[in-house]
Amino acid sequence: MVSATEFANTCEAAPPSRSSSDAQISEVQAAPAVARGDGVKRVQELLMEVLDPEIPVLNVIEMGIVRSIVCTDESVQILITPTYSGCPAMEMIEQDIRAALARGGFNQTEIKTVLSPAWTTDWLSAAAREKLREHGIAPPSGAACMGSPQQTEVACPRCGSRETEELSAFGSTACQALRRCRACREPFGYFKAI
């Protein structure tokens, strides 16, 4: 029996919206892959327990790192995509995925890295964005816009004010920039829109 679910296809079918409405963005990514077998469903459940080591409120499915799952009777093949080329968390994520699946009884796991389509923050669902906000990280503002991300409005994750400014284009992890709220004066991480 072979069953497959393609996150990538889901995204290609509905290209990331240019609008900044969360509802539309969630449509792009949320469409949960149609599982055609219990194996895939079970693997998905296990993967939802694997958290990003640097953003420990989001799991690898919410992050859009897992691109597809293929289950056969003997093995599981998972395609993952890096957020940034040099993201140091990728190797740990791979180990964590392997360990989670082993705990669920899947011992033959093959993990492959794919680069295309390139990861984008547009794949973060509305729920994932809310989790980031609660964790104190401002979610990516709107759909990924290249060139001038500093011009987008970013709301403070603490007080909600839109009066915020960039302190540094680079932050504590590859995927964040550092900003400050002019209203409550608190600095915060901003998940860069790419």
Place this chain on the structure above:
Amino acid sequence: MQPANYLLRLGDNPLILGQRLAEWCGHAPVLEEDIALTNIALDLIGQARLLLAHAAALQGTGDEDSLAFLRDVEGFRNVTLVELPNGDYAHTTVRNALFFAYQCELWQALQASHDAQLAAIAAKSLKEANYHWRHSADWLLRLGDGTEESHARAQAALDELWRYSRELFTDDEVDAAAARDGIGVLPSSLESAWAARILPLMEQATLTLPAATTFCSRGKSGYHSEHLGYILAEMQFMQRAYPGAKW
């Protein structure tokens, strides 16, 4: 071998510049820039890993690690610009601006490569290069159009580094073969788009372009400055002293 040689050129540039920028770790003028430069270095080393792994696959021997750690100076194919010492912060900023403007145009064009893996690496790296370009252009503006001191340093850096940018746009038979096969692009075809980014920025930053010279460095053909050997001595030490060491 030709496509692999072309890939080595693409991969060695971010590897060596990434190594250079990592030298700023703990030494940058302000904490934010320490974090920025090392973040950029990390992206570059990530790009280099992907490109060198692909070069090794095309060669049919070795892997990304053997290419990074076991080649000697004459085996490296990076342009001379990226191996020059960091100098002061203005030197680092000017070099970054010259190089990232080039990388933006390079990755933009290589998204159309007939080599699917290279096209995928280009699409991924383009997002990062755009961000790096924005950062270095912002700083170049602040330094050039800043205080008397920062302007003088930025101008001195430009005076020294400008002539090394020429190598980025010089074609040879390796480039021509890659372009003919639809795998690569001719470096010369990127120059006008690069200039359209760089020239207005220099003007805005009140910097004066040095007069053109006939000098052209040849790092990408394996003829390097004396500086590359010192980079490799540090970068390759562990694998040379403890061959095959893993942790």
